[in-house]
Amino acid sequence: MVTIGAYDGVHVGHQQVIEQVRRLSEERGCRSALVTFDRHPATVVRPESAPLLLTGADQRLELLEATGLDAAVIVHFDEEQATESPESFIQRVLIDCMSVAAIVIGEDFHFGSNRGGNVELLRKIGLEHDFDVLPLDLVSRTDGIDEPVSSTAIRRSLAGGDITTANRMLGREYEVRGSVVKGDQRGRLLGFPTANVEVSNRVCLPADGVYVGRYERPNGDTHGCAINLGRRPTFYEHAETSLLEAHLLDFDGDLYGESGSVRFTDFLRSERKFDGIEALIEQLRSDVESARTLLIDRGALG
Helix, strand or coil: CCCEECCCCHHHHHHHHHHHHHHHHHHCCCCEEEEECCCCCCCHHHHHCCEEEECCCCHHHHHHHHHCCEEEEEEEECCHHHCHHHHHHHHHHHHHHHCEEEEEEEECCCCCCCHHHHHHHHHHHHHHCEEEEEEEEECCCCCCCCCCHHHHHHHHHHHHHCCHHHHHCCCCEEEEEEEEEEECHHHHHHHCEEEEEECCEEEECCEEEEEEEEECCCCCCCCEEEEECCCCCCCCCCCCCCCCEEEEEECCCCCCCEEEEEEEEEECCCCCCCCCCCHHHHHHHHHHHHHHHHEEEEEEEE
């Protein structure tokens, strides 16, 4: 029993498809598997407009493993793969490699060169090679907007700073990962030391602003945090890129060189320029206390 797709984000729509794969595989006495790619196909097919990623490769595989699937098959995607016909892909991967008994996919699924593969083609070939094709309706959003849950909709919510809606569609807190690097250490001088997390420019970041979240260290220790994501307009007139800074609550230690995971739970405010250092410090105090209160209310901070 197989499903296929990029599965960027492993959101609630993806999770429903995977749950159906697992349920049917148990009923039919076969293994459950997912076919995906080592990179987002759009980075090869249309690199100039490829979407930013909701999950890096390692994170995506961790999330897929947590679903309980028996296997994930990773197909190397390059220019040759991009020009492969849908019929060839079905024969090579699904029939020859996996001996597929049934395929579960979203009703709008397309694959292969020029997105020529679809449910109709799979059904046609399924009749010839004795496998079933089971399309599923897309999962609708639950916030009153008439569209399905999708990676595109999640990216749009993140771009607007709507972390609550993004998290609802993901079914978990949005997370980014990176290494802690040295910055200008201004936060420590202001009384609010931060971990500067260097995130890949291929990863989708929320809109600039101040957020509440949780920070996880490599050893699994998790700390509530106030997050500033932005270009620090109080100090820089034209910063080229946004910086992710996490102030860990009730923490005093050295994080330099570590890998860190930052999870976003709430949006506090937009980034803005302050008239002076004292006004900034006062706002930082307020942000940290707001973060503490929200985390306590969530049961994420003692």
